Amino acid sequence: MMEKELNGVDMLAFVVHGTVGIRLLTIPRDIVEIGSNNGWMSVALSAVIAFYLGFSFYWLYTKHPNLNISQIIEANLGKKIGKIIMVAIAIYIISTIGLSLRAFTDSVKMFLLDTTPRSVLVILGALPIVYGVSKGIKTLSIVLDLLLPLVILSTILLVVLASTSVDLENYRPVLHEGLMPVLKGSLQMVHPLLGIGIIGYIMPQFNEPKRVKKWIGIGVLISIGSYLAIVTLSILVFGSEETKMLIWPTISLSKAIQLETELFERAESLFMTMWIPIAFTTMVTFYYSSTLNLKVLFDSNRDHLITYGQIPLFILIAVLPNSVVDNYKYLGWVNLLAMFFAFIIIPLVIVITLFKNRRVSNEKT
């Protein structure tokens, strides 16, 4: 039985940090490649996915109090299928941590520390993540709370500074190619938004689970607001065609800032230093989820072994891609896995839970 150490408001930081991570640097291109200049609508639409995911995890917990999502899956789908799905979850989470770590080190190497060896950046990026998780959920929650204003402030600062370069007519034509590209574009958001799955693992640790609901909603709004601001700005500043050409549009956005006064001449350095903790917090939430998932998978309570045992795996994944192109190809595959969980596994668990609940209530009557 875990100690219930968290208050309702603590959920806000977990939701925002779980969903706003390293993909913030590339998401405008990923979405605009499909949704073109209507890509901002794809992000707005993805709020539906975020609310669906967030409240699905919450609802499943209310039906299975004190169980985390891996335990719920096992309880609903049986031990064998449950374990298979947990293996898939482990692959998904550890790959996400590894590939995010790689994307993070690639961008740091490109813009800040170009001669520092990649392996050193990967190891130094991994150390605080491991340390954070080893300190337990309460410490983690405090760190995330402290870093939450950074996500909001960096987004607001970027919006304010880059707004001097926007062409408001770049959003036209509206829906000329129909709604389909917008819908397809919103699927690109599934991977970053599935970071909300942290809810499924930390719900048992809230002392008043009912108060969490409100903070899930606010967290989703902040996350979607941040993505929406960055994608919309990229479209308004660069136009959709140019955004498609930029590998890291969000960093290019900060490089596009130039005020007439000699201020922020190297704004991207400022934003890179802000994005380092943002990337760290997302990876740390994934790592925490992974640890709890593996504990259920192996029916083990050996915290240290499970926490530290994953390190070689995600470091190996981080150094595996040969190039930045390779890394984004693998991230595309992970996005497919995310869609599998979001649109097949979670609905399946919900349906089975509903079915079981109905059977129980029928038996009672």
Added chain:
Amino acid sequence: MKKRSLCKVMLKIVILLFSVLLFGCWDYAEVEDRGYVLGIAIDMAEPLPRGQDDLEEYLSEREIEKMIPQYGEPKFAYTIQVPIVPQARMGPEGGGGDVEEDRTWDLTMTGNNFFEAQRQFATRLEYLPFYEHLQVVVINEEVARQGILPVLDLLLADHEMRRRTRVFITPGDAKSILDVVPRIDDYSSRYLERLPLGASRNSRILHETDLGQVAMSIHTGVDFGLPRVVATEDEIKNAGLALFREDKMIGWLGEVDTIWAKWVRDAVLGGTIVVDSPNEEAEIVVLEVVKANTKVRPRVADHQIIMDIEVDATFNLVEEVRYGKANIFNEDYLEEVEKLAKKRIEEEIKDTVSYVQEEYGADIFHFNVQMRRYEPDVWAKIENEWHDIFPQVMVNVNAETEIRLTGLMK
């Protein structure tokens, strides 16, 4: 137990060592060890060197500027401008450099790609070329006519480059622009970089012409203009523009036509327009632009594309070159001037659009962008033939003008 606590201590020491000793050390570079590149000039490779008449002296320089590329023949001459900081007159301490001493070191290298050439500078420059503070890129006309994408590719893709670096075209040697010794500023690149700020006073100057704009134009497939610069030994003049179709320069647009091209593009920040005086023949009235907004909306009627150009302008009446003594503090007089300004704006815009359509066929007014935004169905059908259609596009201009202030004299 003891062993475990010892392990913990060791781990902490390792982490501490890592964070203190390793992070950032590889990238440590002293500010004074960097060769800050302020400007880049790109010319054709021959003849070398530029701006030196004494054959005997420059033969050695010719040799040093020559690079044997790994592949192909040298095609371009790349020049970088590095400031000689101790010679700066405008330093934080108030300056003091010798006027006669060079304040910059302009190094040229021939090659067929910029990256190889700029790495070749390491054979002559003891400081690491550093481009994050690059102010300007000047391209020679001949290079521009062959296409600017090959010479700008690295500047668009490299992480050290900034999207806001300004790009200029010169009919002469690009290096001669960097060789200018400015009267006030220390470095010609800095001097040139600040010239477009004058666009708030004079519409003959293009101002939104940086690497980012060039990249957007080329990637979006729209024609565009880049500012024209010419120089003497100590002065640079920035007025007029070079016209580009795709990435190739196709001609020049004069200073006055540049004014009206900017009116169509809704890019006027300030400037003047001169109209006939309602009073006497041969008298003129000078108006200062206070506000200028232009809206371009496409309309398709009977298979004809018409661009409706709506101009909304506010002026101050600043000068009347008059030979009589007319009273300008008069409502009827101002109304007459407003009508004359309206007529002039409408006529000049039509003339300029028609001149560019007939002479160059380059859509620097971005009518195609407006078609894509407001008539996407029609655009989808004609997108590939736009350059054939553009010269036939009709323009319908309507200007609303207003005069606010009239100075201190009646």
